[in-house]
Amino acid sequence: MRLVVTGREGQVVRSLMERAYTRRDFDVVALGRPELDLAKPETIAPALTAARPDLVVSAAAYTAVDQAEDEPDLAFSVNSTGAGHVAAAAARIGAPVIHLSTDYVFNGSGEGAYTEDDEPAPRSVYGASKLAGEHAVAKANPRHLILRTAWVYSPFGRNFVKTMLKLAVDRDEIAVVADQWGNPTSAFDVADAILHSAATLHGNMGFASFGVYHLAGTGETNWSGFARHILVTSQALGGPYTAVKDISTSDYPTKAQRPANSRLSTAKFTSVFGRTAPDWRMSMKEVVRRLLTEKRRGR
Numbered sequence: 001m002r003l004v005v006t007g008r009e010g011q012v013v014r015s016l017m018e019r020a021y022t023r024r025d026f027d028v029v030a031l032g033r034p035e036l037d038l039a040k041p042e043t044i045a046p047a048l049t050a051a052r053p054d055l056v057v058s059a060a061a062y063t064a065v066d067q068a069e070d071e072p073d074l075a076f077s078v079n080s081t082g083a084g085h086v087a088a089a090a091a092r093i094g095a096p097v098i099h100l101s102t103d104y105v106f107n108g109s110g111e112g113a114y115t116e117d118d119e120p121a122p123r124s125v126y127g128a129s130k131l132a133g134e135h136a137v138a139k140a141n142p143r144h145l146i147l148r149t150a151w152v153y154s155p156f157g158r159n160f161v162k163t164m165l166k167l168a169v170d171r172d173e174i175a176v177v178a179d180q181w182g183n184p185t186s187a188f189d190v191a192d193a194i195l196h197s198a199a200t201l202h203g204n205m206g207f208a209s210f211g212v213y214h215l216a217g218t219g220e221t222n223w224s225g226f227a228r229h230i231l232v233t234s235q236a237l238g239g240p241y242t243a244v245k246d247i248s249t250s251d252y253p254t255k256a257q258r259p260a261n262s263r264l265s266t267a268k269f270t271s272v273f274g275r276t277a278p279d280w281r282m283s284m285k286e287v288v289r290r291l292l293t294e295k296r297r298g299r
């Protein structure tokens with residue numbers, strides 16, 4: 001089965017390439033700029049058509065949450081218009097699309113974990129552009145899976161785990177918000193879920209499983225708890241450690257507002273696809289171990 005994925009250097013794209021490398025049943029092709037530029041709609045259909053996908057994975061996005069507040073037009077053109085064109089091109093080729101979205105579509109005032117039936121109401125330009133992207137994808141290609149994930153980390157690109165390990169080297173203490181709750185998710189677990197759901201869709205194309213799903217690491221924490229666990233794990237593996245101080249959102253002003261609660265219920269994905277992402281602490285340990293090993297090897 002040939003998967004064509006948008007983006008080349010993103011966390012999820014690189015994790016997908018790595019996970020598919022050892023599998024005979026998947027051939028993954030990554031398309032990035034300049035041949036596929038989500039901000040240039042005219043590049044999208046030709047690049048996707050030439051790559052001959054059985055299924056398209058729409059993983060590229062404008063992900064700079066604070067910067068998006070200053071560049072709303074670009075964020076919407078990439079995350080909404082561009083995503084819509086990807087889904088439309090896939091439909092014309094006859095391919096389903098798996099599109100990635102975010103917990104930041106919710107406003108965070110809810111109490112428990114959000115389900116797919118809860119009403120999104122984004123607080124940020126990034127969240128609003130991703131919600132508009134969900135609508136554009138669903139309209140352009142009825143054969144879609146929209147996977148909302150959260151707090152993604154990996155050995156690749158920019159993410160919270162890498163930031164904390166870097167800050168720990170020369171800070172005596174890191175102050176981190178303790179009043180925003182969610183589910184840290186390894187990009188490798190997202191990649192595994194994409195491969196699993198792609199195989200399910202391919203094996204049973206008439207199966208009514210298209211729609212919106214939540215897919216995140218099992219277990220919840222806040223950013224401060226996440227930071228503390230990263231650093232304790234790093235210390236246990238011989239890496240950098242520093243203390244973490246709990247602060248509140250008002251002590252850490254940012255351009256974009258983030259939800260106080262963006263926990264995602266993954267029950268629907270589990271019940272339809274028969275799979276649950278591992279506990280976030282287990283997956284995080286593997287990523288920290290790999291980052292420390294790569295650092296020791298000078299990579």
Ligand SMILES: NC(=O)C1=CN([C@@H]2O[C@H](COP(=O)(O)OP(=O)(O)OC[C@H]3O[C@@H](n4cnc5c(N)ncnc54)[C@H](OP(=O)(O)O)[C@@H]3O)[C@@H](O)[C@H]2O)C=CC1
Nearest residue numbers: 007008009010011012037038039060061063100149151152
């Ligand atoms: N990171 C997170 O915490 C979360 C991410 N998500 C969603 O998951 C998906 C994957 O995220 P993640 O892997 O972390 O993203 P990254 O930020 O790691 O990578 C984004 C990718 O998108 C590419 N890209 C950006 N703009 C364009 C463009 N105009 N045309 C083509 N490609 C472009 C980037 O290319 P280049 O390398 O050239 O810049 C990069 O390869 C996204 O849809 C994101 O919204 C959802 C929840 C959490």
Ligand SMILES: Cc1cn([C@H]2C[C@H](O)[C@@H](COP(=O)(O)OP(=O)(O)O[C@H]3O[C@@H](C)C(=O)[C@@H](O)[C@H]3O)O2)c(=O)[nH]c1=O
Nearest residue numbers: 063065102103150151152160163175176177223252258
């Ligand atoms: C670096 C740092 C961040 N923070 C806070 C700011 C913010 O509230 C929270 C997370 O910060 P970051 O900016 O690293 O993460 P952020 O860019 O908000 O991460 C989001 O990215 C997008 C793409 C998503 O889709 C989301 O699911 C989510 O993962 O931690 C601290 O309190 N102290 C710190 O030293």
